[in-house]
Amino acid sequence: MKFKSLLAKPFASIVYNKIKKEMVKAVEDQEAILQELVKTGRKTEFGTEHKFNAVQSYDEFKQAVPLRDYEQFKPYIQRIKEGKQNVLWKGQPIYFAKTSGTTSGVKYIPISKDSVNNHIDTARNALLNYMGETGNTAFADGKMIFLSGSPELERVGGIPTGRLSGIVNHHVPRYLRTNQLPSYETNCIDDWETKLDKIVEETINQDMTLISGIPPWVQMYFDRLIERTNGKRIKEIFKNFDVLVYGGVNFEPYRAKLMASIGEPIHTIETFPASEGFFAFQNSQEEEGLLLNTNSGIFYEFIPANEIFNENPTRLSLKDVQTGVNYAMIINNNAGLWGYNLGDTVKFVSTNPYKLLVTGRTKHFISAFGEHVIGEEVEYSLMKAAAEENVQITEFTVAPKVQTSGELPYHEWFVEFENPPADLAAFSSKVNENLRKKNIYYDDLLSGNILQPLKIRAIRKQGFIEYMKAIGKLGGQNKVPRLSNDRKLADELMAYVQQ
Known part of the structure; x- marks a missing residue:
């Protein structure tokens, strides 16, 4: 030694x-x-x-x-x-x-x-x-x-x-x-x-x-x-x-x-x-x-994630949190941040001791049609399918796609694969079924013919890196958002889709 x-x-x-x-x-x-x-x-x-x-x-x-x-x-x-x-x-x-x-x-x-x-x-x-x-x-x-x-x-x-x-x-x-x-x-x-x-x-x-x-x-x-x-x-x-x-x-x-x-x-x-x-x-x-x-030096508060946009959401201290619930995390610290909405969501997996998972961002969700899909759900749905198909994912993001031609809208996924699935349509179907099981609102929208199944666009190799470089955000602490409610990122990524 x-x-x-x-x-x-x-x-x-x-x-x-x-x-x-x-x-x-x-x-x-x-x-x-x-x-x-x-x-x-x-x-x-x-x-x-x-x-x-x-x-x-x-x-x-x-x-x-x-x-x-x-x-x-x-x-x-x-x-x-x-x-x-x-x-x-x-x-x-x-x-x-x-x-x-x-x-x-x-x-x-x-x-x-x-x-x-x-x-x-x-x-x-x-x-x-x-x-x-x-x-x-x-x-x-x-x-x-x-x-x-x-x-x-x-x-x-x-x-x-x-x-x-x-x-x-x-x-x-x-x-x-x-x-x-x-x-x-x-x-x-x-x-x-x-x-x-x-x-x-x-x-x-x-x-x-x-x-x-x-x-x-x-x-x-x-x-x-x-x-x-x-x-x-x-x-x-x-x-x-x-x-x-x-x-x-x-x-x-x-x-x-x-x-x-x-x-x-x-x-x-x-x-x-x-x-x-x-x-x-x-x-x-x-x-x-x-x-x-x-x-x-930090005092934490937690708000049930489904209340974060309410006028008077429930505010809980640590002693009142429960396992399995998504919370928005609020901090008060010895640098002078008071009642500060961090923007992150967490879920406790234990309260003895207090252990959590980071599940997403309060601003990163899709609810263009009332589905309120969160990061944890899309990551689970994609990674479960990837594990079953022995597929490796490099990076991905999801955005809503509203049709103008009379077709039903859908969620559009942009995925860069290290090794792509043999059948992208079949893989997309698996991801879609996983998400339906994970989010009942999404399932209802598909059952009611309000949404059509999600579609995956394969991004070319190094596509996300090229995109981050193009917008001046390559490296450091910069991250690709998992979910967006608008089309800004999705529309820019169309230039990197495999032809």
Whole structure:
């Protein structure tokens, strides 16, 4: 055993046991965090406006603080940009995490001196928990790569601003710097394909033991490595590659191709980070779900997903959630986000401890005809058919198609296959039947001749990558939305359909 892995072992044991203790007092910790947040919030503009002095309980907090999305937070963010102090949280943020919004353009998410540890410590704890659970510490001695955005920061209103992954890069512990790849200079390259070629150059002859990133961009890295080595699998190139860390999208549509590229089974660690906080991570190689991060400066609320657009939806704290229900996740954190609608939906698979799956986005659904199909349902329907037909999926998205010629409308699926099905029409029929069984509204619309069965358009190889490149969103934290209620993405993808 080498030096770093030797040192990691007792530290991992301490963190692993601490996490296990926190599992059993999650509700108690959440109640304490709410009290602390409100106490600090009383000294802010937001707290004064919302009469935090009178807030003593969660019920009073719900009355005082309405739900907001980023668009409704923008006036507060603007005041912070103008140099105002104590607007949403004490003082000023130490960073703005810059992220793309679908309706708000660029979003500037505050990260405070208090909240930055949530991002750093949770990432560390996810790895240490894995070490504590499995006893595998050997990867600490090898090279680790985090496929991320540029660490270069600009200043907005005097506040250092950049992609979350770039901000976090500045906080990598010194003892890991010698293990970290790519180089700082390579990480600063803006063009993703140029950056990827440099990453391959810097890593191809290294002892890579851990690789981390959003699955489609990890796959692109793997593809380049395989191409450069005349078809070698990743485990042939990196013999000590032990752990794949991922997050940002559901892994299942990418699993088959990624694992085929690796060539051997390896351990994976799923994470649930966002600019607004690091919310959960996979704490077990044996059990389903991500452990909710309940003691890290964030107070969570949950709204039944079918109520999210209601005027007065039900707001639940952690103690009242149930397994098997889709919830929109709302956060209140120690950077000054209050009643903030994150836009993600989750489903608990356990309440002892509190473990969840990320099921989609509140804005990513199709209900053009009243069917309210969500991401979890389309992913299940496609992946079940793919597994039965031994088909690998590279990427996909779905949109409604309204006919103008008198024909019935339908859902149009754009799918890039690694290996296409022998009979695309038969495969489409399987996917359609899976979705009918998963969503009763969709089934009713087909039974009532309001919709016709879905149609799949096969996208040519590399088509989604070409599309993302064309719109300037190749690499980094960018993702293809699974579902749209309009035709913008679908119409643009028509240029990439196989002829």
